[in-house]
Amino acid sequence: MELAKTASVALALILFASTLPAFSVRAVAPPHSAAQQRRANVEPRINALIARMTVEEKLGQLQQLDGDVDGSFRAEHPDLVRRGLLGSFLNVRGAKRVNELQRIAMNESRLKIPVLFGYDVIHGYRTIFPVPLGEASSWSPADAERAARIAAREASAAGVRWTFAPMVDIARDPRWGRIVEGAGEDPYFGSVMARARVRGFQGADYGDPTRVVACAKHYVAYGAAEAGRDYNTTDMSETTLREIYLPPFKAAVDAGVGTFMSAFNDLNGVPTSANPFTLTEILRNEWKFDGFVVSDYESVKELMNHRLADTEAAAAREALNAGVDIEMVSRLYNKHGAQLLRENKLSMNTIDEAVRRVLRVKFRLGLFENPYVDEAREATEILSREHLRAAREVATRSMVLLKNEREVLPLAKTLRSIAVIGALANDQKNLIGSWSADALGKTDNVITLLAGIKAKVGAETKINYAKGCEIACDNVDGFAEAVRAASESDVAIIAIGESAEMSGEAASRSSLDLPGRQLDLVKAVQATGKPTVIVLMNGRPLTINWIAENSSAILETWFAGTEAGNAIADVLFGDINPGGKLPVTFPRHVGQIPLYYNHKSTGRPPDAKNKYTSKYLDVDVTPLFPFGHGLSYTQFRLANLQLSAQRIRPDGRLTASVEVENTGRRAGDEVVQLYIRDVAASVTRPVRELKGFERISLRPGERRRVTFTLTPESLGFYDREMRFRVEPGAFKVFIGTSSVGGLEGDFEVADK
Ligand code: BGC
Numbered sequence: 001m002e003l004a005k006t007a008s009v010a011l012a013l014i015l016f017a018s019t020l021p022a023f024s025v026r027a028v029a030p031p032h033s034a035a036q037q038r039r040a041n042v043e044p045r046i047n048a049l050i051a052r053m054t055v056e057e058k059l060g061q062l063q064q065l066d067g068d069v070d071g072s073f074r075a076e077h078p079d080l081v082r083r084g085l086l087g088s089f090l091n092v093r094g095a096k097r098v099n100e101l102q103r104i105a106m107n108e109s110r111l112k113i114p115v116l117f118g119y120d121v122i123h124g125y126r127t128i129f130p131v132p133l134g135e136a137s138s139w140s141p142a143d144a145e146r147a148a149r150i151a152a153r154e155a156s157a158a159g160v161r162w163t164f165a166p167m168v169d170i171a172r173d174p175r176w177g178r179i180v181e182g183a184g185e186d187p188y189f190g191s192v193m194a195r196a197r198v199r200g201f202q203g204a205d206y207g208d209p210t211r212v213v214a215c216a217k218h219y220v221a222y223g224a225a226e227a228g229r230d231y232n233t234t235d236m237s238e239t240t241l242r243e244i245y246l247p248p249f250k251a252a253v254d255a256g257v258g259t260f261m262s263a264f265n266d267l268n269g270v271p272t273s274a275n276p277f278t279l280t281e282i283l284r285n286e287w288k289f290d291g292f293v294v295s296d297y298e299s300v301k302e303l304m305n306h307r308l309a310d311t312e313a314a315a316a317r318e319a320l321n322a323g324v325d326i327e328m329v330s331r332l333y334n335k336h337g338a339q340l341l342r343e344n345k346l347s348m349n350t351i352d353e354a355v356r357r358v359l360r361v362k363f364r365l366g367l368f369e370n371p372y373v374d375e376a377r378e379a380t381e382i383l384s385r386e387h388l389r390a391a392r393e394v395a396t397r398s399m400v401l402l403k404n405e406r407e408v409l410p411l412a413k414t415l416r417s418i419a420v421i422g423a424l425a426n427d428q429k430n431l432i433g434s435w436s437a438d439a440l441g442k443t444d445n446v447i448t449l450l451a452g453i454k455a456k457v458g459a460e461t462k463i464n465y466a467k468g469c470e471i472a473c474d475n476v477d478g479f480a481e482a483v484r485a486a487s488e489s490d491v492a493i494i495a496i497g498e499s500a501e502m503s504g505e506a507a508s509r510s511s512l513d514l515p516g517r518q519l520d521l522v523k524a525v526q527a528t529g530k531p532t533v534i535v536l537m538n539g540r541p542l543t544i545n546w547i548a549e550n551s552s553a554i555l556e557t558w559f560a561g562t563e564a565g566n567a568i569a570d571v572l573f574g575d576i577n578p579g580g581k582l583p584v585t586f587p588r589h590v591g592q593i594p595l596y597y598n599h600k601s602t603g604r605p606p607d608a609k610n611k612y613t614s615k616y617l618d619v620d621v622t623p624l625f626p627f628g629h630g631l632s633y634t635q636f637r638l639a640n641l642q643l644s645a646q647r648i649r650p651d652g653r654l655t656a657s658v659e660v661e662n663t664g665r666r667a668g669d670e671v672v673q674l675y676i677r678d679v680a681a682s683v684t685r686p687v688r689e690l691k692g693f694e695r696i697s698l699r700p701g702e703r704r705r706v707t708f709t710l711t712p713e714s715l716g717f718y719d720r721e722m723r724f725r726v727e728p729g730a731f732k733v734f735i736g737t738s739s740v741g742g743l744e745g746d747f748e749v750a751d752k
Pocket of ligand 1: 164296297505
């Protein structure tokens, strides 16, 4: 459940400790722990340091520069560190290098302020987990936390103590390639995942040298880019901002996130890297966030492209005054800060406050006491067997069975022959997705689907592999071989989808169709009449109508990481029963976008019998696969919905529960989902809103009651005066296994 809006970071730390799974509870700091002592003691130390700093040294703490892709630093960097003109790095990594630079900071700089090393450790450092959208499909915060914890372990072993993650942008437009980096379209779901990932990276105290400080990004509304085109304008009501885009950021603050990243987009006319309303009024004043904000890559300089600033100095002034503390890569604070001070366009107080926030995080990381990384850790921790096992397990839990007609899946391990077809079937490079951190270019140990299948079946099973065609290619010369492979086999598995670089940053698409001739390949293979299984690998929802209609089995595997092939084989052959669900809506056609489950009703809801209603002439209004959808190799029955009350007060709570039974023959997981509908209100409300979910495992025949609690936080909304409140009136509750259907209940919120 959401924490109280005013909860301090300390309170949040104590509260979320109670929700931690057993393995991390031990790490929770008792009252008066070293961590709390350190926190209490740092403020005087920060002030003492600031009193000794020159303006140049202060601006140095606000500067972040980029290393090379391979993790090395550039020729000018050591000297900048020595002179105290560089406070943090991105991309520089590797224990030796980090220690080398840190030694310069600690031994040769005047004030001995440690430098901070940041990196995009998004879904793993070297052991790569499923892309975040995939991981979110597990609907398992514990798995997201586990993956982030391991990423933190590996990154910190390489000297990286700050990750530019989690990305908590809500995305309702799959054309936007960065939808792959987040947790999908829903603010409640996104908030749960945001908290889990922050906990996973930071633990209870990111001063632990095996932890990293997290960064909630991209603040804010970056996912609302007009037309799904990356970096594009965003424009929305304050209600939409507060109800859809802000909640995961607030959840990250409640979980104690140490840093934020401002975004590239402008929001309602003010770029988010120079927006005092979001950066200061909401983040600092309302939410009491006391960490620092880093700009996105050159987003301070880009204020000139936005035409908010006509000079470099004006760009620096706008960003710093709005509340962007560290400038990533561009150097305008450094170049123009002193001049701006002299001209009274920037106050020393503003600079000091920014420096204070940066130093606070460095102190909390324990860098002043413990600036160096233990160089022995890198060899033992990175790609350890335990990490690879976790990557495989999380990957299996991330997969979504979209369709399984006539129980084509799971496959028997004793089949005589299997055709493995498709551009992605024997691919290592793409399986690690678009943010592959230190694994980029080091994919030798990535398990392909072909390798995973071979390892799964016995020597008696013949594997007939044929690529068929490239991902985005016109050439169909390979089709004949693929058709032959299928004809000679008992079953065909076709791995199709996108390349990793078709999603992620600067990877918007105007079409969501399968690229190239892959659909034709599927048609050709299916024409053999052999049972066919479609394995999707992609970073966004795709419009796969033909396949949804004509293929018997579809497994959505996203980009499943280092252990992808093993994990997919685990699921295809039934060692693991899939239990993932979609965290995003799959549209039928790109023209339906934005299409999301929690839409408003409209005055003329779609009605097939009435022309003058809200719909399309050429495509159904419903999605191809709804938010929350996902099947299992077993079946579940939900029954006996119970509410703890028929009527509650606006400040009251209510529990809603349902009995879930595994009625099939296999053990399996179901994600039980609770949605509410405010029947009538002073502002229009969504048709449904997710307010609770739980992934449970049941043996065949096993039955369990799952209970959810609804609080004022779940039932309230922003009214016409932008006050968050619970309005009296009727509510509906739906508990089901996707955002469509389910059992229904009713209750009422009384006047008082
Ligand atoms: C991206 C961020 C990333 C940063 C540093 C930017 O281009 O938008 O998500 O953290 O680069 O690599």
